[in-house]
Amino acid sequence: MRVAVIGAGVIGLSTAQSIYEQFHSTVSPLTIEVYADQFTPLTTSDGAAGFWQPYLYDKGNVRETKWNKETFDYLLSSLSSPECVKMGVFLQSGYNLCTEPAPDPSFKDAVLGFRQLTERELQMFPGYCFGWFNTALMVEVIHPQGLLMLHQLLFNQNLKTGADVIINCSGLRSGELQPDPDLKPGRGQIVKVDAPWLKHWIITHDFKEGVYNTPYIIPGYRLVTVGGTFQVGNWSEQNNSTDHKKIWDAACQLEPSLKHARIVEDWSGLRPVRGKIRLERETIKSGAAPVEVIHNYGHGGYGLTIHRGCAQEAARLFGQVVEQKGKGPKARL
Amino acid sequence: MSSKAPRCGLTFRMKTVRVAVVGAGVIGFSTAVRIAEALPICSVTLLAEKFSPDTTSDVAAGIVLAQEFPDIPLERQRRWFKDGFDHFFAIAHSEDAPEAGIMMCSGCQIFREAPANMKPYWSDIVIGYRPMTDRELKRFPNHKFGQAFTTLKCECSSYLPWLEKRFRKAGGRVEQRRVNSLQELSNDFDIIVNCTGLGSKTLVGDDQVQPIRGQVLKMDAPWLKHFIRDVDGMTYIYPGIHSVTIGGTRQVEDMRLHVDEGDSRSILERCSRLEPSLRKAKVLYQSVGLRPGRRSPRVERELVQMGGRQVPVVHNYGHGGWGVSFSWGTSMDALELVRQCLQEIPLQAKL
Numbered sequence: 001m002r003v004a005v006i007g008a009g010v011i012g013l014s015t016a017q018s019i020y021e022q023f024h025s026t027v028s029p030l031t032i033e034v035y036a037d038q039f040t041p042l043t044t045s046d047g048a049a050g051f052w053q054p055y056l057y058d059k060g061n062v063r064e065t066k067w068n069k070e071t072f073d074y075l076l077s078s079l080s081s082p083e084c085v086k087m088g089v090f091l092q093s094g095y096n097l098c099t100e101p102a103p104d105p106s107f108k109d110a111v112l113g114f115r116q117l118t119e120r121e122l123q124m125f126p127g128y129c130f131g132w133f134n135t136a137l138m139v140e141v142i143h144p145q146g147l148l149m150l151h152q153l154l155f156n157q158n159l160k161t162g163a164d165v166i167i168n169c170s171g172l173r174s175g176e177l178q179p180d181p182d183l184k185p186g187r188g189q190i191v192k193v194d195a196p197w198l199k200h201w202i203i204t205h206d207f208k209e210g211v212y213n214t215p216y217i218i219p220g221y222r223l224v225t226v227g228g229t230f231q232v233g234n235w236s237e238q239n240n241s242t243d244h245k246k247i248w249d250a251a252c253q254l255e256p257s258l259k260h261a262r263i264v265e266d267w268s269g270l271r272p273v274r275g276k277i278r279l280e281r282e283t284i285k286s287g288a289a290p291v292e293v294i295h296n297y298g299h300g301g302y303g304l305t306i307h308r309g310c311a312q313e314a315a316r317l318f319g320q321v322v323e324q325k326g327k328g329p330k331a332r333l
Numbered sequence: 334m335s336s337k338a339p340r341c342g343l344t345f346r347m348k349t350v351r352v353a354v355v356g357a358g359v360i361g362f363s364t365a366v367r368i369a370e371a372l373p374i375c376s377v378t379l380l381a382e383k384f385s386p387d388t389t390s391d392v393a394a395g396i397v398l399a400q401e402f403p404d405i406p407l408e409r410q411r412r413w414f415k416d417g418f419d420h421f422f423a424i425a426h427s428e429d430a431p432e433a434g435i436m437m438c439s440g441c442q443i444f445r446e447a448p449a450n451m452k453p454y455w456s457d458i459v460i461g462y463r464p465m466t467d468r469e470l471k472r473f474p475n476h477k478f479g480q481a482f483t484t485l486k487c488e489c490s491s492y493l494p495w496l497e498k499r500f501r502k503a504g505g506r507v508e509q510r511r512v513n514s515l516q517e518l519s520n521d522f523d524i525i526v527n528c529t530g531l532g533s534k535t536l537v538g539d540d541q542v543q544p545i546r547g548q549v550l551k552m553d554a555p556w557l558k559h560f561i562r563d564v565d566g567m568t569y570i571y572p573g574i575h576s577v578t579i580g581g582t583r584q585v586e587d588m589r590l591h592v593d594e595g596d597s598r599s600i601l602e603r604c605s606r607l608e609p610s611l612r613k614a615k616v617l618y619q620s621v622g623l624r625p626g627r628r629s630p631r632v633e634r635e636l637v638q639m640g641g642r643q644v645p646v647v648h649n650y651g652h653g654g655w656g657v658s659f660s661w662g663t664s665m666d667a668l669e670l671v672r673q674c675l676q677e678i679p680l681q682a683k684l
């Protein structure tokens with residue numbers, strides 16, 4: 001069976017990994033090739049702060065909440081081994097701040113030690129009167145070797161004829177492969193700074209401004225990611241000085257000690273925004289034989305957060321394709 | 334010196350009171366700053382043989398935690414701890430935080446067996462104190478109970494120079510000098526404040542003071558963002574600004590200042606069991622410090638016969654492994670004691 005994965009961001013690579021893990025011993029031969037115009041460190045995923053947290057509310061999309069939790073549990077289990085360092089997974093606690101009281105977020109049972117903020121904690125953040133504290137996970141790709149290993153494992157240069165299954169993990173560019181009016185860019189610009197005394201993430205929420213359009217500060221492995229912007233419909237990948245000033249001023253108000261942080265660089269990326277993630281099969285009838293496609297794109301600003309749950313679901317859909325094509329173990333009898 | 338001219342025509346000239354603070358660790362500098370800032374009538378000189386980065390305080394990770402001292406009323410200890418916590422908290426949320434070496438840090442203390450006291454006196458002083466959930470405890474299979482909270486960390490290699498700056502700004506003077514006896518200071522100073530930590534054993538003959546050797550490793554593990562302390566007091570992981578301090582040892586009456594390789598292996602093994610990722614971390618360097626152990630800190634004043642007079646001496650030493658945490662609080666008490674000494678020094682009225 002020949003599988004072509006389109007896209008080498010976190011969704012493409014994790015889906016390739018899930019399919020490999022689940023089927024390489026039962027489907028033989030299994031060739032998985034990853035096609036992409038950008039590989040790490042140039043993908044959208046690379047610009048992400050690497051912080052596990054879904055949007056506050058799932059609007060009834062319980063499948064996504066389940067996938068988010070699966071991803072959290074999967075990453076959490078990696079902590080018991082020193083391999084977590086190579087995977088770039090670590091725990092970090094912090095504050096979600098709101099300008100008004102709000103219902104509990106969708107992820108309250110997924111994270112560790114979730115609780116409301118105390119009065120003293122709220123006093124630390126003038127302008128915010130409500131919020132939560134919890135311990136979450138970070139997934140920061142520190143050693144590209146980890147992902148590179150995956151490339152070498154899966155990459156096969158000799159695909160001349162078509163693939164049996166195409167896994168579409170092309171993120172924002174999926175619209176170029178197949179029009180999708182629901183898919184839009186959610187432009188984000190961040191400032192990376194050196195402020196190693198910060199050990200908590202701080203995410204602010206203003207329901208009038210919309211998700212990630214108010215400041216957030218997310219310490220990473222060695223640098224701190226400061227944001228946020230979420231400009232739907234803006235396709236520019238250039239850094240914008242007005243955005244920089246807005247982000248920086250707001251963050252320094254939130255965290256005065258940032259005034260002494262050394263600014264390293266700005267970065268802009270386009271989140272693949274969609275009403276909900278497109279994770280489904282499609283059989284495309286074109287030419288002689290129909291092509292099996294599994295779509296896995298449109299993860300907005302929570303791709304890292306949900307990647308494993310979606311990859312496992314995509315692998316499950318792949319299993320259906322395998323069954324249908326009679327390529328599973330039963331077919332060998 | 335200050336002078337007033339009241340209407341009755343008498344002039345009172347207040348003589349500057351010369352105060353010597355001996356010791357340049359966290360206790361010495363905290364106390365010196367308190368006195369210089371609160372008592373302009375005092376001219377304060379800090380004298381010490383060793384300064385940062387060569388003090389005991391420099392070895393300490395500086396996590397702000399508390400324990401109960403046996404001989405101090407609970408209310409007084411609580412006040413000491415709260416004073417310190419509020420002080421570090423204010424700096425942590427100011428622009429001064431990175432220069433002063435102060436940061437907020439969340440984490441946990443873990444217990445093999447559940448403690449008798451589930452709500453220790455300091456639990457409402459630290460932030461967000463709560464018992465750990467079962468899911469959180471899963472990471473520590475050998476421990477049955479844990480306390481999760483947010484506290485502060487004070488890195489003395491930055492904090493002491495920051496205090497010294499503040500001290501000098503308040504008019505304080507600093508002198509590098511080994512003080513062998515309090516007597517040798519009695520000619521030049523009116524009040525002596527003794528913050529010599531372990532040095533008090535010989536300086537004032539306090540047999541209660543004993544060195545408690547502690548060794549630490551500084552690790553390059555910037556992915557660690559939480560502190561973990563096993564309440565046996567021997568095993569801890571404290572992420573700092575530029576490195577993670579892991580430890581430790583508690584060897585009573587052990588004065589060795591060099592690194593012991595056996596201790597290094599033991600520390601790495603015990604800490605890696607709590608935090609497996611440490612096995613992938615590089616050791617940056619190791620340090621040893623001798624905690625000034627004592628049943629409880631000595632914060633009191635006395636009059637000592639020196640030469641022809643009774644010289645007031647204020648003691649502030651013996652904080653064991655809790656110096657940073659109790660530095661600001663005990664220095665407040667020491668300031669009060671200095672104030673009391675001042676009241677007993679006669680004013681010189683000039684007609």
